[in-house]
Amino acid sequence: MVDTDDPRVVAAAWSRLAEPADPAAGHLVRALGADAALAWVLDAAAGPDVAERAIRRLHGARPGLPDELAPARLLRAVSRWAPRTRGLDPRRELRSLDLLGGTLLLPGDPRWPRALDDLGVLAPHCLWVRGEPDLGGASAGSVALVGARACTEYGRHVAAELAHGLASRGVTVVSGGAYGIDAAAHRAALAGRGTTVAYLAGGIDRLYPAGNADLLRGVLDAGGAVVGEVPPGSVPSRVRFLLRNRLIAATARATVVVEAAWRSGALSTAARAAELLRPVGAVPGPVTSMASSGCHRLLRDGAAVCVTDVDEVAELALPVGDGLPDGGSGDRARGGTASGAGTPDGLDGVGRRLFDALPLRRAADVASIARTAGLALDETRGALGLLELAGFAVQEAGSWRRASSGNR
Amino acid sequence: MVDTDDPRVVAAAWSRLAEPADPAAGHLVRALGADAALAWVLDAAAGPDVAERAIRRLHGARPGLPDELAPARLLRAVSRWAPRTRGLDPRRELRSLDLLGGTLLLPGDPRWPRALDDLGVLAPHCLWVRGEPDLGGASAGSVALVGARACTEYGRHVAAELAHGLASRGVTVVSGGAYGIDAAAHRAALAGRGTTVAYLAGGIDRLYPAGNADLLRGVLDAGGAVVGEVPPGSVPSRVRFLLRNRLIAATARATVVVEAAWRSGALSTAARAAELLRPVGAVPGPVTSMASSGCHRLLRDGAAVCVTDVDEVAELALPVGDGLPDGGSGDRARGGTASGAGTPDGLDGVGRRLFDALPLRRAADVASIARTAGLALDETRGALGLLELAGFAVQEAGSWRRASSGNR
Numbered sequence: 001m002v003d004t005d006d007p008r009v010v011a012a013a014w015s016r017l018a019e020p021a022d023p024a025a026g027h028l029v030r031a032l033g034a035d036a037a038l039a040w041v042l043d044a045a046a047g048p049d050v051a052e053r054a055i056r057r058l059h060g061a062r063p064g065l066p067d068e069l070a071p072a073r074l075l076r077a078v079s080r081w082a083p084r085t086r087g088l089d090p091r092r093e094l095r096s097l098d099l100l101g102g103t104l105l106l107p108g109d110p111r112w113p114r115a116l117d118d119l120g121v122l123a124p125h126c127l128w129v130r131g132e133p134d135l136g137g138a139s140a141g142s143v144a145l146v147g148a149r150a151c152t153e154y155g156r157h158v159a160a161e162l163a164h165g166l167a168s169r170g171v172t173v174v175s176g177g178a179y180g181i182d183a184a185a186h187r188a189a190l191a192g193r194g195t196t197v198a199y200l201a202g203g204i205d206r207l208y209p210a211g212n213a214d215l216l217r218g219v220l221d222a223g224g225a226v227v228g229e230v231p232p233g234s235v236p237s238r239v240r241f242l243l244r245n246r247l248i249a250a251t252a253r254a255t256v257v258v259e260a261a262w263r264s265g266a267l268s269t270a271a272r273a274a275e276l277l278r279p280v281g282a283v284p285g286p287v288t289s290m291a292s293s294g295c296h297r298l299l300r301d302g303a304a305v306c307v308t309d310v311d312e313v314a315e316l317a318l319p320v321g322d323g324l325p326d327g328g329s330g331d332r333a334r335g336g337t338a339s340g341a342g343t344p345d346g347l348d349g350v351g352r353r354l355f356d357a358l359p360l361r362r363a364a365d366v367a368s369i370a371r372t373a374g375l376a377l378d379e380t381r382g383a384l385g386l387l388e389l390a391g392f393a394v395q396e397a398g399s400w401r402r403a404s405s406g407n408r
Numbered sequence: 409m410v411d412t413d414d415p416r417v418v419a420a421a422w423s424r425l426a427e428p429a430d431p432a433a434g435h436l437v438r439a440l441g442a443d444a445a446l447a448w449v450l451d452a453a454a455g456p457d458v459a460e461r462a463i464r465r466l467h468g469a470r471p472g473l474p475d476e477l478a479p480a481r482l483l484r485a486v487s488r489w490a491p492r493t494r495g496l497d498p499r500r501e502l503r504s505l506d507l508l509g510g511t512l513l514l515p516g517d518p519r520w521p522r523a524l525d526d527l528g529v530l531a532p533h534c535l536w537v538r539g540e541p542d543l544g545g546a547s548a549g550s551v552a553l554v555g556a557r558a559c560t561e562y563g564r565h566v567a568a569e570l571a572h573g574l575a576s577r578g579v580t581v582v583s584g585g586a587y588g589i590d591a592a593a594h595r596a597a598l599a600g601r602g603t604t605v606a607y608l609a610g611g612i613d614r615l616y617p618a619g620n621a622d623l624l625r626g627v628l629d630a631g632g633a634v635v636g637e638v639p640p641g642s643v644p645s646r647v648r649f650l651l652r653n654r655l656i657a658a659t660a661r662a663t664v665v666v667e668a669a670w671r672s673g674a675l676s677t678a679a680r681a682a683e684l685l686r687p688v689g690a691v692p693g694p695v696t697s698m699a700s701s702g703c704h705r706l707l708r709d710g711a712a713v714c715v716t717d718v719d720e721v722a723e724l725a726l727p728v729g730d731g732l733p734d735g736g737s738g739d740r741a742r743g744g745t746a747s748g749a750g751t752p753d754g755l756d757g758v759g760r761r762l763f764d765a766l767p768l769r770r771a772a773d774v775a776s777i778a779r780t781a782g783l784a785l786d787e788t789r790g791a792l793g794l795l796e797l798a799g800f801a802v803q804e805a806g807s808w809r810r811a812s813s814g815n816r
Contacts, residue, residue, distance in 0.1 A: 284692030306707035308695035
């Protein structure tokens with residue numbers, strides 16, 4: 001039997017029972033709590049009659065459940081989950097994870113990327129992580145670089161330039177571990193001695209695709225992470241690839257599509273990022289290249305900002321908000337902001353706290369700035385890189401201070 | 409003496425006296441009429457004392473003249489014009505024009521491109537035209553293709569593709585006759601057996617630059633035109649190049665920047681077009697190419713729409729207006745419009761009249777459609793090409809009918 005008192009077991013069970021982004025699972029967990037919801041499903045899964053009675057009882061006891069849990073829908077959901085309740089053994093998967101030296105992250109863990117909470121009921125039940133388990137800071141100083149598997153030499157080159165530039169400034173490069181643009185981004189982030197995180201569509205026991213296994217081991221060795229939301233042993237299906245994209249879009253501060261054909265999966269990552277109000281960038285390319293046609297589509301539709309170098313990517317990831325007197329980003333000149341005094345009025349939470357914590361004259365080391373700002377070390381490192389790229393911070397022999405307005 | 413009773417002489421005199429887009433000249437002509445304004449200037453130009461008295465008398469007789477004609481400004485203007493009144497002989501320049509077989513177009517002439525009127529007081533006093541003098545229709549079915557002289561093979565290729573595609577559908581290709589993108593656009597328009605118009609910065613007696621003289625003669629031979637706003641014999645100066653760009657921006661229905669470096673003059677054409685509320689497109693290119701950086705700048709700033717092929721350029725030039733229920737261009741899918749019934753609600757004047765004049769079933773020839781629509785033949789031909797590109801019109805063996813909604 002499954003021990004519904006152990007939160008790790010419960011979360012692992014949910015990640016096995018329900019496909020990623022199953023809204024019924026998300027709503028049931030939200031309504032009852034993960035443990036009670038699991039116990040209820042394990043009971044209801046005994047058979048159609050049992051399920052119908054359980055649903056009636058549930059609706060009787062809990063009036064006002066959301067539409068997504070209406071009896072007919074919930075019945076269909078239980079019938080989806082029921083086959084997987086047979087032989088369900090989360091402890092076996094947790095043992096696999098231990099053997100891999102991995103970590104199960106639950107929502108609420110300080111290392112949990114809080115940016116995932118923006119997914120609401122579609123957030124993952126847990127994250128299966130190999131490598132560095134602290135993903136909490138990555139959302140502050142991270143950029144997703146995504147694109148086509150069938151990329152061109154041009155796309156590979158630009159992905160590498162951007163990833164190297166971001167990584168060497170301490171910005172985490174997030175991608176999907178696939179061939180093509182993803183691989184170029186991970187590889188160049190490693191070359192830039194930076195941190196990179198790969199979100200896989202299947203179980204993290206299998207470093208997929210096989211041709212990238214060495215690269216992904218390199219990601220782990222370099223202090224990065226390989227992350228999945230389905231348990232070890234799960235295969236990466238087409239729909240899981242698409243749903244995995246929402247994790248990339250949500251955890252990264254900005255998503256940049258480097259190269260994508262007209263119907264590339266990378267466009268779905270861009271669409272998810274836009275839905276989550278994350279900035280989206282697209283790298284232009286030759287109009288004669290079909291591999292750039294998806295990027296041009298995003299630009300034509302106004303769904304993405306045109307980005308051509310690492311500074312522009314950083315500007316995207318560290319946005320100056322709408323509160324500026326002259327109407328925001330359209331007025332910003334290259335490498336500057338509308339604010340002449342060098343006060344980054346529109347910086348968001350982390351950026352603002354960090355900027356306030358930066359010494360004006362004598363540079364301080366990252367640990368002392370992190371303490372002052374009350375931020376995690378990783379988070380501080382990544383966000384400092386973005387502040388530097390945007391011209392708000394200056395690095396001097398490894399220590400940091402505020403940029404004087406003359407430097408901007 | 410200059411005969412201020414002959415409107416051709418008066419206009420030719422103004423185009424010699426005042427530099428292009430001289431606001432004082434434009435305001436003076438607007439306030440007094442071109443002939444009286446010229447007579448006044450010829451008197452006032454006798455010397456500083458005479459000028460000051462003339463200005464006092466003028467302000468006494470005409471209270472409420474605009475600020476641009478305030479005494480101090482008008483005095484400076486007269487001192488700019490005075491040196492050129494000596495030896496002023498417009499008839500000599502008109503004779504040069506006759507020898508070239510050219511035409512002097514005046515505002516109000518039915519062949520005058522009325523789109524120039526949007527320039528207000530900065531409109532040219534006249535146009536010196538070699539080749540086809542009827543420029544009146546060009547504004548309906550014309551697109552400006554502009555870009556860097558120092559272009560790449562890629563830019564040349566894209567300019568040629570776009571120009572050929574537009575020209576072969578009867579859309580006039582407007583450009584500046586320069587090396588690089590301009591030349592590629594004119595050349596490919598000729599290859600597409602289309603009409604192309606070159607606006608020069610200097611006098612049209614000299615087909616400048618010399619290396620493009622054969623090309624520009626080809627433009628004339630193919631029924632196109634070479635146009636200037638300064639008289640024969642005038643040299644193309646840097647400032648005249650920049651001011652010439654406003655004529656391209658104003659007369660074309662849309663302006664597309666094919667390739668432009670970060671500080672290319674082509675960006676000024678784009679800026680003028682945007683000020684005139686003409687649609688602006690930019691062709692993306694490799695981010696590794698400095699020759700595309702100006703285009704990417706326009707895209708980043710939201711100053712231009714990303715265009716990648718001739719269909720997208722046509723969509724730009726034949727815009728569907730703001731009156732659509734779902735908020736306009738952002739919602740338009742590739743190759744269609746928001747209007748399912750195939751009714752182009754947002755078509756502007758010429759496009760709308762032409763669409764209404766198109767037979768539903770049996771195709772009609774251009775002349776009959778032009779008669780029905782009450783439009784000039786050239787105008788009709790160009791606009792039909794744009795309607796075809798946008799999917800509103802169908803050509804059958806040289807005759808035209810409305811596209812059935814099924815074709816769109």
